[in-house]
Amino acid sequence: MDIDEFDDFKILLWLILFLLFGIIIITCKRDPGDYIMTVNGPVPSSQTGITLEHEHILVDFIGADSTGYSRWDKKEVIIKALPYIDDIKKNGVNTFIECTPSYLGRDPWLLKELSKQTGINFITNTGYYGARNNLYVPESFYSSGPAEISALWINEFINGIEGSGVKPGFIKIAVDPADTLSPEHRKIITAAALAHLKTGLVIASHTGPEKPAFEQINILKELHVDPSAFIWVHAQRGSIESNILAAEEGAWVSLDNVRERPGLEPGAPNSIKWYANRISELKKKNLLNKVLISHDSGWYDPAKPNGGTFNGFTDIFDFLIPALKDEGLTDTDIDLLLVKNPQKAFTIRIRTLNPKL
Ligand SMILES: [Zn+2]
Numbered sequence: 001m002d003i004d005e006f007d008d009f010k011i012l013l014w015l016i017l018f019l020l021f022g023i024i025i026i027t028c029k030r031d032p033g034d035y036i037m038t039v040n041g042p043v044p045s046s047q048t049g050i051t052l053e054h055e056h057i058l059v060d061f062i063g064a065d066s067t068g069y070s071r072w073d074k075k076e077v078i079i080k081a082l083p084y085i086d087d088i089k090k091n092g093v094n095t096f097i098e099c100t101p102s103y104l105g106r107d108p109w110l111l112k113e114l115s116k117q118t119g120i121n122f123i124t125n126t127g128y129y130g131a132r133n134n135l136y137v138p139e140s141f142y143s144s145g146p147a148e149i150s151a152l153w154i155n156e157f158i159n160g161i162e163g164s165g166v167k168p169g170f171i172k173i174a175v176d177p178a179d180t181l182s183p184e185h186r187k188i189i190t191a192a193a194l195a196h197l198k199t200g201l202v203i204a205s206h207t208g209p210e211k212p213a214f215e216q217i218n219i220l221k222e223l224h225v226d227p228s229a230f231i232w233v234h235a236q237r238g239s240i241e242s243n244i245l246a247a248e249e250g251a252w253v254s255l256d257n258v259r260e261r262p263g264l265e266p267g268a269p270n271s272i273k274w275y276a277n278r279i280s281e282l283k284k285k286n287l288l289n290k291v292l293i294s295h296d297s298g299w300y301d302p303a304k305p306n307g308g309t310f311n312g313f314t315d316i317f318d319f320l321i322p323a324l325k326d327e328g329l330t331d332t333d334i335d336l337l338l339v340k341n342p343q344k345a346f347t348i349r350i351r352t353l354n355p356k357l
Pocket residue numbers: 054055056099296
């Protein structure tokens with residue numbers, strides 16, 4: 001090889017290296033990594049920190065035909081909520097998943113302002129709340145099929161909610177606790193399945209008892225949605241056996257309404273000790289990695305003077321965690337419940353049983 005040939009070889013080598021770097025950069029750009037969707041846009045899942053996965057800032061129970069943003073003053077709601085957000089910040093909470101659905105007081109502008117004032121990640125949702133016999137679904141629901149309904153939810157994920165620029169971070173639906181789902185509620189879970197397959201948003205379904213929980217899981221499976229895309233909300237109302245079965249299928253088991261209830265005997269259903277015991281039973285079955293916990297607490301109610309009584313979000317820290325430690329749970333277990341599980345559940349990812357979809 002003479003000098004000229006050596007120079008050509010060096011240039012070629014540099015060219016190859018340059019191309020390789022280019023390919024690496026382009027590939028990295030294509031895969032932004034795991035993320036959750038907050039009211040301020042995507043945040044890497046690894047940065048969510050301690051998360052309260054089912055709470056409320058505001059709930060308006062008046063019904064779909066009468067609710068609207070004019071029913072509350074955002075400033076007043078924020079003044080009321082701020083001390084409770086300060087309390088959870090003291091407990092290290094970094095992410096607050098606000099589960100109030102549309103037509104029940106969902107307010108993306110309010111959550112965005114709260115996030116700005118507190119520095120906490122807030123996450124809102126899309127979907128319809130069918131429980132309470134469809135009081136909170138809009139009139140258009142009845143004349144629409146599941147595909148049309150899912151298109152509205154998908155549109156919110158792509159374009160944001162009502163011009164706010166805020167995108168939903170999950171699908172929140174609700175069904176009545178009957179043994180069999182009504183045709184309307186079959187339509188809602190079907191729409192949720194279709195929306196999940198397009199968006200990768202996890203489906204949190206206010207459900208309660210086990211029969212409607214498994215009926216929803218079965219509908220999802222028929223539509224090729226993996227049960228890990230489903231959060232069984234209020235799963236504490238199902239038996240321990242049903243919780244185990246759902247978790248073994250891959251569904252998320254959300255034990256909500258954790259609250260210190262001073263009147264209850266320790267160990268009585270819904271006492272802190274009862275929750276701690278149920279969580280410990282799930283751990284014994286190696287299913288702690290499918291358990292979520294929440295207070296399902298809050299909130300400002302516009303129908304009440306000054307928003308009524310606002311319940312805080314600290315009983316998990318003040319009462320449940322000590323009770324879990326008494327049951328032998330470790331710091332790693334607590335980290336799973338409050339950080340890793342919510343992180344995994346709310347990461348935007350399509351979970352399908354059919355890899356071709
Ligand atoms: Zn709730």
